[in-house]
Amino acid sequence: MGRTYRETKGFLQSSQNWTKESIEAWQWKKLKTVIEHAYENVSGYRQLYSEQGVAPRDIRNWNDFKRLPFVTKEQLRDNLENFTASNIPRSKRLYRTTGGSTGIPFGFYLTQDNIERELAFLNSAWERVGWIPGSLSAVLRGAFIGSEKKLFDYDPFLRELKLSTYQLTEKTYSSYKERILRDRPSSLQAYPSAATILADMVIANDDVGKVSFDFLLLGSENLYDWQKERLRSAFPRARLFAWYGHAEQVLFAPMCESSEQFHLDPFYGVSEILNPERNEANHGESGELVGTALWNYAVPFIRYRTMDVATKGAFGCSGCRRNFQLLERIDGRLQEFILSSRGRYISMTQINMHSPVFDNVMQFQFHQRTAGEVTFNIVRGPHYSEKDSESIRRELSRKLGEDIKLDVVFVDQIPRTQNGKFRFLIQELPLRYGDRN
Numbered sequence: 001m002g003r004t005y006r007e008t009k010g011f012l013q014s015s016q017n018w019t020k021e022s023i024e025a026w027q028w029k030k031l032k033t034v035i036e037h038a039y040e041n042v043s044g045y046r047q048l049y050s051e052q053g054v055a056p057r058d059i060r061n062w063n064d065f066k067r068l069p070f071v072t073k074e075q076l077r078d079n080l081e082n083f084t085a086s087n088i089p090r091s092k093r094l095y096r097t098t099g100g101s102t103g104i105p106f107g108f109y110l111t112q113d114n115i116e117r118e119l120a121f122l123n124s125a126w127e128r129v130g131w132i133p134g135s136l137s138a139v140l141r142g143a144f145i146g147s148e149k150k151l152f153d154y155d156p157f158l159r160e161l162k163l164s165t166y167q168l169t170e171k172t173y174s175s176y177k178e179r180i181l182r183d184r185p186s187s188l189q190a191y192p193s194a195a196t197i198l199a200d201m202v203i204a205n206d207d208v209g210k211v212s213f214d215f216l217l218l219g220s221e222n223l224y225d226w227q228k229e230r231l232r233s234a235f236p237r238a239r240l241f242a243w244y245g246h247a248e249q250v251l252f253a254p255m256c257e258s259s260e261q262f263h264l265d266p267f268y269g270v271s272e273i274l275n276p277e278r279n280e281a282n283h284g285e286s287g288e289l290v291g292t293a294l295w296n297y298a299v300p301f302i303r304y305r306t307m308d309v310a311t312k313g314a315f316g317c318s319g320c321r322r323n324f325q326l327l328e329r330i331d332g333r334l335q336e337f338i339l340s341s342r343g344r345y346i347s348m349t350q351i352n353m354h355s356p357v358f359d360n361v362m363q364f365q366f367h368q369r370t371a372g373e374v375t376f377n378i379v380r381g382p383h384y385s386e387k388d389s390e391s392i393r394r395e396l397s398r399k400l401g402e403d404i405k406l407d408v409v410f411v412d413q414i415p416r417t418q419n420g421k422f423r424f425l426i427q428e429l430p431l432r433y434g435d436r437n
Contacts, residue, residue, distance in 0.1 A: 001120070004113045008120035015267060020316075020323040023266050028062075030294045031270055035059055035068070037085065038300040044082035045300065070290065070303045077106045080299070084109055088298045097356055098247035105358035108248065109298040117295055118249055121268055125254035129241045131187060131215050138180060138213070140165050140190035140198065141220070142351070145399060151175055161185050165194045166401065169344050173201045180211050187215035188235075192223045192242070193337070193347045193433060199234035208234055218242040221347075222331065244330045246308075250291035250301045253327055258319025262327040269293050271325060272303070273312045281312045284328070336425040337433055340403040341372025345433055348424040351399055357391040360384040363414045366425040373405045380410055 018026070036056045038045040049055060052069050059065055076083050084093070093109040123133060138161045144153050146164030151172060153162040161183055163176060176198070188195060195218060202211045216231055216238045223242045231240060244253040244262060252268040255261070264271045270292040273281040281287035289308045293301040313326030336348040348366070358364070363379040376396060378384075389408060396406055 002112070002116040004116040005120045008117045009124055012120065012124045012267065016320075016322055018323065023323060027266055027270055027294070031065065031292065032056070032059070034292065034294060034297070034300055035302065037297055038302055041085040041087045042083055042300060043086070044076075044079055045302065047082075068303050070305050071301070072305050073106045073307070076108065076299065076301075076304075080107065080109075084299050085297055093298050095356065096247060097358065105361050105364065106248075107356060107359055110249065110296060111298050114249055114296055114298075121252055121265065122243070122245075122254075125243060126187075126215070126217060126241065128257040129215065129239050131217070131241075134159060135187065136161060136183060136185045137187045137189050137217075138163055138183075138185040140168070140188060140194040142191070142347075148172065152179055160189070165191070166344065166346060166399065168194070168197060168201075169342070170201065170204075173205065177205070177207060177211050186213065187217055188213045188238075189217045189219075191347060192218045192221045192227050196227050196230055197345060197433065199230050202234040203230075208236065211235075213238045216240045219245065244308075244327075246306065248293070248301055248304070248306075249296055250293045250304050250306065251289060253330065256317055256320050256322075259317060261313060261317065261319070262330060263317060263320075263322060263324040264327060266324060267294070269301075273310055273325075283312055283314060286311045286329075286331075336423070336427060337431055338366065338368055338374050338400070338404065338425065338427075339371045339429055339431060340401060342403040343371075344401065344403065345431070346400060346404075351396070351424075355395055357388070357395045360388045361392075365414045365423060367428075368425065369428045371429060372403055373407070374400070375407045375409055377409050377411045377414060379412065379414060 015026075039049060039056050040046075048069055048071070052067070054067055059068070071083075088109070088111065092111050094111060094115070095107060096110055097105065097107045123131075127133070136159050140163045142165060144162040144164055145166050146153065148167055151164050151167050154160070155162065161179070163179075168176060190198075195216060202208060212235055214237070216235060218240070219242060228240060231238070241257075242255045245251065250269050251271055252265045253262040254265065256263055272290040273287040274290055275281045275285055275287040286309055289306045289310050291301065291304050291306060293304070309331040310327045311329040313328040315325055316323050317326060338346045338348070338351075340346065360381040360383045361378055362381045365377045367375040367377060376392070378392075393406065393408060400406060
């Protein structure tokens with residue numbers, strides 16, 4: 001997996017039981033390095049801080065850190081070159097895109113070190129519940145699309161059996177069952193929504209105890225108590241594990257192996273939970289998650305507004321004894337579905353907009369009133385052209401499939417919800433699955 005992967009895993013193994021004081025001292029040292037790097041090498045931050053009258057020499061303690069202005073997804077997206085470090089060669093930058101949970105497409109840069117380090121954090125968390133590196137995993141997430149004639153793919157490097165989330169229906173279920181029983185993957189990596197659909201099919205077809213896994217590794221969406229109950233009914237011997245994170249690699253909150261509470265990992269990023277008055281939330285109070293990434297030097301994320309909301313829990317876990325901040329609840333990406341004319345449920349997490357074809361889109365939103373038909377509303381950016389429309393139609397049609405008619409509509413604005421977020425999808429159909437229900 002690479003030297004950065006191995007070194008990060010070693011560090012994480014040795015640091016889990018550090019004292020609060022040791023963790024804060026380590027964080028502060030890393031934080032100062034990131035701020036100084038951004039000021040010296042990122043013109044956007046240098047201008048932003050100069051306008052606020054602050055410089056790295058002024059940041060002497062945690063209260064001073066709160067003087068730094070926030071940055072937003074729109075701000076970084078619209079000025080990406082200015083917020084990209086000049087001392088990171090273009091040959092070392094890896095372009096990544098995300099729509100996140102906000103409906104605002106966003107491109108940014110990482111490096112290969114970030115890719116390796118992210119996998120080290122994730123795998124280290126999985127190993128705490130018994131997952132073994134190199135074991136075969138079934139993957140029911142968004143990357144692999146397939147067709148009714150190609151439901152599966154295999155990655156020999158990661159030892160992942162990729163199952164098409166887009167094609168999982170009652171009609172194709174028997175093929176999924178046959179392949180799982182043949183290959184016997186030890187774990188299922190999945191979106192909670194996709195895992196729940198599979199669980200319902202397992203239960204409906206009386207396959208409990210036949211189609212089974214040792215681990216259910218769930219991320220990228222909210223996980224609800226009713227889903228946990230359904231998943232445990234379908235896969236009674238599986239260990240359930242979930243985590244919160246996002247493509248920008250700013251904050252990471254894996255589930256505790258002892259209590260199923262979520263820990264904000266202090267070695268991944270500096271977290272703030274801010275109430276509407278922009279003050280740190282109290283225990284039991286909800287607020288926006290604001291994060292500072294401690295490892296991305298290509299595009300630093302410093303006091304980055306994620307637009308995700310969490311309820312602050314206690315500090316320190318009585319189960320695992322880590323001195324980490326706990327979260328009682330995380331309101332990240334919703335579970336939203338488009339329904340095809342053939343009855344396929346397509347999660348918006350699958351359509352996650354991780355593609356550069358949306359670079360010239362300012363905002364977007366899907367709207368469905370009729371099964372098999374969906375409208376894609378776009379707020380165009382200043383450089384949007386007909387070529388973008390053609391690329392978007394081609395990309396979305398490939399993901400949605402032939403049993404969904406796509407209509408692209410240009411709009412001036414897309415309204416926010418009451419809590420200030422954008423919805424990926426306005427769904428007017430009474431669906432069996434999804435947050436609407």
